[in-house]
Amino acid sequence: MRDEQALRLEHVSKAYGSVQALDDVCLTIHQGEVYGLIGESGCGKTTLARCVMQLETWDEGSIWIDGQSCSKKPNRTRRRELAKKRAIVFQEGAASLDRKSRVRDVLQEPFRITGRPVDEARLKALLARCRLDVSLMERSCATLSGGQLQRLAIARALALEPDLLVADEPIASLDVSLQAQIVNVFKDLQETEGFALLLIGHDLDMIRFVADRVGVMYGGR
Numbered sequence: 001m002r003d004e005q006a007l008r009l010e011h012v013s014k015a016y017g018s019v020q021a022l023d024d025v026c027l028t029i030h031q032g033e034v035y036g037l038i039g040e041s042g043c044g045k046t047t048l049a050r051c052v053m054q055l056e057t058w059d060e061g062s063i064w065i066d067g068q069s070c071s072k073k074p075n076r077t078r079r080r081e082l083a084k085k086r087a088i089v090f091q092e093g094a095a096s097l098d099r100k101s102r103v104r105d106v107l108q109e110p111f112r113i114t115g116r117p118v119d120e121a122r123l124k125a126l127l128a129r130c131r132l133d134v135s136l137m138e139r140s141c142a143t144l145s146g147g148q149l150q151r152l153a154i155a156r157a158l159a160l161e162p163d164l165l166v167a168d169e170p171i172a173s174l175d176v177s178l179q180a181q182i183v184n185v186f187k188d189l190q191e192t193e194g195f196a197l198l199l200i201g202h203d204l205d206m207i208r209f210v211a212d213r214v215g216v217m218y219g220g221r
Contacts, residue, residue, distance in 0.1 A: 036211030
């Protein structure tokens with residue numbers, strides 16, 4: 001039964017000056033559920049994702065992760081706790097990674113930040129789960145293709161086995177053939193690992209292929 005909530009937003013609003021990016025948004029995603037969120041550019045999807053990750057401070061309302069209320073200004077300890085519960089994959093895999101780093105360094109980053117131990121077997125498993133060859137471990141990110149970079153970003157996001165994964169238009173910058181590959185990676189990973197997934201995009205067919213439920217944003221609502 002999906003009766004436990006991985007994410008809950010209650011009457012969340014966020015404005016940038018006179019622009020109301022989020023307008024009284026209420027949303028619940030249960031553990032193990034895939035929720036697809038679609039809408040045109042500028043409708044508030046990315047702002048919602050950034051508020052969930054506390055990369056933006058919302059103006060009004062409440063956000064809950066795994067039944068625990070999120071403070072608008074969490075302390076360092078709370079941020080570390082939340083890093084183990086939620087993760088995000090951005091639209092531009094290349095932009096979210098240090099192109100000078102090795103693949104190994106990227107995968108180790110979440111463990112270093114949270115002070116958790118990691119071994120070689122764990123890193124290799126992360127690559128394999130995201131359909132990346134373990135031979136890439138010592139390669140520089142600058143030598144990877146766009147599809148490989150996005151799969152690496154997914155692997156890094158899943159390193160700490162989060163209960164909630166937010167994917168903010170993760171296929172928008174890829175060509176059509178790569179889009180299908182990345183969507184299938186998300187689908188397979190979610191089915192085998194059971195995390196809740198907030199999948200944001202504008203392609204209804206792609207979103208509907210993965211999602212249990214689909215919501216539409218328009219004008220911040």
